[in-house]
Amino acid sequence: MIVLQNTVISDDVRDQFFVCNLEKCKGACCVEGDLGAPLEEEELAILQESYEQIKPYMTGAGKHAVEEQGLYIKDWEGDYSTPTINNRECAYAIYDEDKTLKCAIEQAYNDGKIDWKKPISCHLYPIRVTKYDDFEALNYDRWSICAQACSFGVDLGVRVYQFLKEPLIRKYGESWYNELEQVIAEEEKPANA
16 A cells, blocks of 8 residues: 555555546446445535536436435435436436436536536546545445456556546645655666666
8 A cells, every 4th residue: 555645545546457448338437336426525515506507418317316306415324426317327427429428517617617527536436535534545446347447458558546647636736646656656666776
């Protein structure tokens, strides 16, 4: 494991290969699972402020889910997540012409309507962050629906932390990411170098 500032990072984040391959998985992570996308508490206000700009990008079923459940839900553990459509896809998921799931929030961002790209939990996937009192644990979440992303990462030679450079910087800052790269480079140096 790597201990860096207020984070503890699993070795898998450094060692495993991963590059999302939407052509293969069709955005399955937006529909599979028990709940919608995890939301951080500070993202709730952002979602409230941005919803009117996001709403035009959403499906009718997604808007209906929000009307019934609210912009977000609080689960049995007290955590927040996006609502889902019939306990399946995220209410903010949209299908493109190839039937690939994408994100209405991200589409609004890409079109310059809002300045919030998407929930950080989505942006960081396949890293899942667990918060503790004094630190955050970053773990690689292995999921069979991402098998194509793992093999694509191997083909391209891209590891999880490299693929997730942008969201890791978004979450922890550029100096944190640079330090992570330095720690990994030091670990990978041959012993006699």
